[in-house]
Amino acid sequence: MVASYRFSWKGFAIVLVCLVLAALPWALNPFRVRVFTLGGIYAIATTGLTLFMGFTGQISIGQAAFFGIGAYTSAILSKAGVPFILSFLASGLVAAFCGLIVGFPCLRARTFYLAMATLAFGLAMTLIFKNWTGLTGGVSGMGGIPAAGIGPFSFDGFVSYYYLVWIITATVLFLAYRLTRSYFGLALRAIGENETAAESLSVKSYLFRLISFLICSFLAGIAGSLFAHLDRVVAPENFTSEESIIFLSMAVIGGLKSIYGGLIGAMIFTLIGEQLRSLERAQVIVVGGLLIFLVIFLPRGLVSFPEKMEKLISKLRRKTSLPGSL
Amino acid sequence: METVIQQIIFGISVGATYSLVALGFSMQFRAMNLLNFAHGESFTMGAFIGLLCHVFLKLPLLLSWLITMGACGVIGVVIEFVAIRPLYKAPPLNLFICSIGLAMVLRQMWNILTGAVAYKFPPTFGEAPVNVGGISVVPEQLWVIGMAVLLMFGFEQFLKKTRMGKAMRAVAQDPYTASLMGISVLRMKSMVYAVSTMLGGAAGILFAPLAYVTFDMGLWNGIKGFICAILGGIGSIPGAILGGFLLGLIEQFNSSYISSLYKDVISFLILIIVIAVRPKGLMFRSRREKV
Numbered sequence: 001m002v003a004s005y006r007f008s009w010k011g012f013a014i015v016l017v018c019l020v021l022a023a024l025p026w027a028l029n030p031f032r033v034r035v036f037t038l039g040g041i042y043a044i045a046t047t048g049l050t051l052f053m054g055f056t057g058q059i060s061i062g063q064a065a066f067f068g069i070g071a072y073t074s075a076i077l078s079k080a081g082v083p084f085i086l087s088f089l090a091s092g093l094v095a096a097f098c099g100l101i102v103g104f105p106c107l108r109a110r111t112f113y114l115a116m117a118t119l120a121f122g123l124a125m126t127l128i129f130k131n132w133t134g135l136t137g138g139v140s141g142m143g144g145i146p147a148a149g150i151g152p153f154s155f156d157g158f159v160s161y162y163y164l165v166w167i168i169t170a171t172v173l174f175l176a177y178r179l180t181r182s183y184f185g186l187a188l189r190a191i192g193e194n195e196t197a198a199e200s201l202s203v204k205s206y207l208f209r210l211i212s213f214l215i216c217s218f219l220a221g222i223a224g225s226l227f228a229h230l231d232r233v234v235a236p237e238n239f240t241s242e243e244s245i246i247f248l249s250m251a252v253i254g255g256l257k258s259i260y261g262g263l264i265g266a267m268i269f270t271l272i273g274e275q276l277r278s279l280e281r282a283q284v285i286v287v288g289g290l291l292i293f294l295v296i297f298l299p300r301g302l303v304s305f306p307e308k309m310e311k312l313i314s315k316l317r318r319k320t321s322l323p324g325s326l
Numbered sequence: 327m328e329t330v331i332q333q334i335i336f337g338i339s340v341g342a343t344y345s346l347v348a349l350g351f352s353m354q355f356r357a358m359n360l361l362n363f364a365h366g367e368s369f370t371m372g373a374f375i376g377l378l379c380h381v382f383l384k385l386p387l388l389l390s391w392l393i394t395m396g397a398c399g400v401i402g403v404v405i406e407f408v409a410i411r412p413l414y415k416a417p418p419l420n421l422f423i424c425s426i427g428l429a430m431v432l433r434q435m436w437n438i439l440t441g442a443v444a445y446k447f448p449p450t451f452g453e454a455p456v457n458v459g460g461i462s463v464v465p466e467q468l469w470v471i472g473m474a475v476l477l478m479f480g481f482e483q484f485l486k487k488t489r490m491g492k493a494m495r496a497v498a499q500d501p502y503t504a505s506l507m508g509i510s511v512l513r514m515k516s517m518v519y520a521v522s523t524m525l526g527g528a529a530g531i532l533f534a535p536l537a538y539v540t541f542d543m544g545l546w547n548g549i550k551g552f553i554c555a556i557l558g559g560i561g562s563i564p565g566a567i568l569g570g571f572l573l574g575l576i577e578q579f580n581s582s583y584i585s586s587l588y589k590d591v592i593s594f595l596i597l598i599i600v601i602a603v604r605p606k607g608l609m610f611r612s613r614r615e616k617v
């Protein structure tokens with residue numbers, strides 16, 4: 001077999017993005033590095049949402065609750081002296097377990113009903129984070145979480161932590177990409193396209209939706225763990241339903257049908273959020289307005305922007321060229 | 327015994343406002359195929375416009391009511407035209423996500439306009455309990471129940487008797503056939519949005535004296551309205567009303583006998599259970615779903 005060396009724009013873009021991300025910490029001050037780290041953390045949680053929402057066509061407005069469960073699990077375990085790797089995995093597993101408890105009954109319902117059920121779960125979790133003072137530290141949250149460390153190496157600086165987060169993000173994205181190309185991903189897509197047809201082809205709709213919900217909450221959990229070790233503080237205001245809505249907006253704005261959508265949405269959101277910090281509360285208005293605008297004019301998210309532009313340009317060309325002139 | 331009756335009355339008065347919100351949800355779901363995440367914001371809108379008219383401009387209560395409901399209706403038409411109308415041909419999921427964006431914009435708008443301050447809406451009849459036959463009753467709560475029931479009755483008559491109400495029901499039942507009968511479906515959808523926003527606004531101004539007026543009251547009350555609509559079976563109007571009263575009572579008994587801190591957690595648990603077990607509502611037997 002002769003390997004063909006065709007130039008691929010996609011591969012080029014991925015390599016370029018990786019190089020830029022690897023070089024960033026040298027070009028930016030620590031504060032900016034922290035913002036990009038946050039973007040990577042959000043990208044993990046949003047990728048989970050993209051997998052669940054985009055492929056099966058469901059809605060979840062409870063992502064911040066799983067994010068919070070992961071963050072608190074990691075915080076509590078790390079403070080008890082458990083090494084980072086274990087608490088990192090534990091927070092994903094605990095979040096997935098909570099996902100099982102919520103998803104098992106709720107996934108019988110679909111779309112809107114599921115959205116409202118997950119929203120209710122998120123609101124309930126916020127109340128629990130705030131009021132279960134013995135475990136979560138109440139409204140003021142928990143501080144003094146030790147820095148993440150693997151073996152003798154400690155990720156206590158912004159730059160080293162940046163690399164740790166982005167390596168995990170890249171791994172998650174790669175695995176998610178492989179997942180969408182697998183039988184599992186195809187089954188999810190079939191459910192999203194037409195559930196009845198998928199069932200008739202013996203795709204167990206409920207089971208697959210449940211598994212994808214578990215993956216979604218697992219990713220939110222590990223993202224939460226990374227978040228807890230970023231500022232080494234967790235407080236309930238980071239895990240409210242507003243945050244869930246932000247996660248949802250990230251996924252939708254980035255584009256639900258592509259696995260890169262979560263990354264793009266999360267990065268754009270975090271960067272816009274930083275730029276608009278001076279606007280304070282108006283920031284949410286901009287984001288909400290953007291959401292409305294995109295749903296109306298670019299319903300498949302920013303990922304579909306090049307495609308849309310291509311269509312527009314070819315349409316314009318056809319209009320300007322004289323009939324018969326070709 | 328006496329406290330139980332007081333709690334029932336308070337529960338019903340809060341539940342009555344939930345019913346009004348749930349009515350809007352149900353209407354929009356039936357007629358527009360829209361689950362409106364931003365519906366709770368009409369509640370805030372009503373409370374704040376009422377506050378502006380009654381407290382800051384010192385208009386009489388009845389006039390404030392009229393202005394509030396009128397303003398809510400007009401704003402509803404505008405919102406429908408800007409954000410909802412372009413999406414009628416899109417999948418319902420997009421419409422839902424659009425309403426989430428709408429809710430974000432509206433809530434933050436209230437936050438900026440009013441500042442994150444809790445306002446007190448003066449009660450119409452005072453909060454001092456009055457002794458009626460050995461049971462002390464707060465007149466304000468009776469007023470809320472009375473007004474809510476009046477509004478519901480008026481709304482039902484509107485749907486049954488007026489030309490527009492009939493047209494709305496026709497659109498809810500079958501938009502295509504309705505359009506063949508010379509009903510402008512688009513205009514009716516816009517009117518449905520306006521009317522449900524008016525009901526939400528009325529609920530807001532009614533609820534205002536029972537608690538404080540804050541910019542984020544709409545989120546909670548919107549979700550509770552949704553819980554009521556689900557409890558009674560979404561799309562059903564009597565279901566929405568009954569669901570409202572039911573949730574009001576459940577909440578009240580929760581907060582006095584189980585835990586006031588976690589009363590909302592229990593309401594949300596109920597929502598999750600109902601969605602899982604009887605997604606068509608407590609009163610309707612759901613057909614077994616075959617996928």
